[in-house]
Amino acid sequence: MTETETNMTRPVLEARGIVRRFGGITAVDGVDVTVGQGEIVGLIGPNGSGKSTMVNLLTGELAPDKGTIRFAGKDITGVAPYRRARLGIARSFQMLRMFTSMSVEDNMLTATHIHMKRGLLSSLLNLPSARAEEDEVRARARDLLAMFELEQFAGRPVTALSIGQQRMVELARGVLSGPKLFLLDEPAAGLAPPNVDRLIALIKRMRDEFGISILLIEHDMRVVRELCDRVVVLDSGELIAEGHPETVVNDPAVIEAYIGKGWSRRAQA
């Protein structure tokens, strides 16, 4: 038990003994990952170490060959992706995904359908109750767009925005869906340095103001160091280190995984 693990309350996410094979290759080999309430956990590792496979297993796009995933106390191992989203798992994608024919605002609104209480029929008939709910959701979407400094783009086609801005839409959309856990798959990829600072601040706010627990896959070590309470390191599908970011990045096994054996000996010298 590491120090942080004993400190945390009941974990939001608890993945135990996860195994996933693709033909003869074992992409994820008996990995445990837990994310505590309000915790920001980093998932790092060199390319091909199984991070993205792990994310897809957690969101349900892939099914594990072995192991169980518990979320908010429930076993969700065989549960479909859209149901996991409804239970409160939001995600962002390594390769940016947007509803490309929609406006920024409509992109946001699709994430709120899961919480709409008014039935489909009242939406079809455009009843006052449904309209009121839609207005309320729009107001919340506007507030979040303001937080992400996107409010002036609400009515624009989402594809008219820069990649960096679309990344922000992706985060705002995730927050709007009111998740308990947000899986961020390389959110800093392709961002200019000043935007990385903003991203770090925004992710902190997502945790502090919205109480969202976060699993962060990231290559930018500055982001990992500034945000993560705990880091899990994968290499060739196996968990090779876990702990506080500063401890982990100095771990010889981790250095070796990233830059190879020769280098690690020299780094230690």
Added chain:
Amino acid sequence: MKHLALFAAAIALLALAPVVLGGHGLSVMTLTLTNLVLAVGLNLVAGYCGQFSFAQAAFFGIGAYTTAIMSRDLGTGVWINLPAGIIIAGLFGLVLGVPALRVKGHFLAIVTIAFQTVVYLTLVQWTDFTGGQNGILVPGVGETSILGIIRFNVQSLDSYYWLTLALAAVAIVVAWRLVHSRLGREWIAVRDDETLAQAVGVNTTTTKLSAFVASAAFAGAAGALNAYTMRTAAPDDFTIFISSIILAIMILGGKGTFLGPIVGAFILTIIPESLGEFSRYKMLFFGVLLILTITFLPGGIMQLVRNARTRRA
């Protein structure tokens, strides 16, 4: 509100058509409005939800044969047969939707062609039930009333035209509400990115099925009424060629746009029917136009409209 006023004005104008048009002109207009309902319906599944379908004429036929068979065997009138046609076509939409969930793109197109073919062959071969190649004669709508209050007699060409216009108006309003509801946004989400749709909590299975059902229900309504207008239901009105025409209407007008299939229906029904002597070549005309549109103007006429607007802005 501006939309609603324009819509009401357009319907009022169309309602005056029998004043100026003769028998042939009015038949063409009735066909235009029928094609409009079919194309607006197809646009729901193919345009908004992104699920290609070559089977719209099959659902059109299922609606028509519902009217024909129910009139023949049960003696029911239009206010029973029309909703029955909608429901039965909708159920068959579900039948097509379930296998269609497993395939995408070209493979989905092939599945819908297969469905279209099976329905056509059933109509031709199941002679005892469908009347085979000769089809079934359908009595006129005759004297009827809405809830016993508004009484009218549907016999003349004019009255069938008005009835079809009423159906088209209702279809447009229903389609507008569908597309601008939560469900419509989910259809578009599925079309744009299925993986992302699931990630934000959209049940893509039921969303796709709902689009297939809605699309088929529109065709069922058109068919149930068209059987009265034509006074017959015969299999050759429900071939894959008709499906292709409806597809061409949607694509030329602009798939995934609200006005596209409406504009397309007027252009692609009225022009070929006005070719007179040359109308026998209309399939050639549709084919060439479809190829040209897909190649040079994939967004259809509505793309031209949009381009013109952005240039002005």
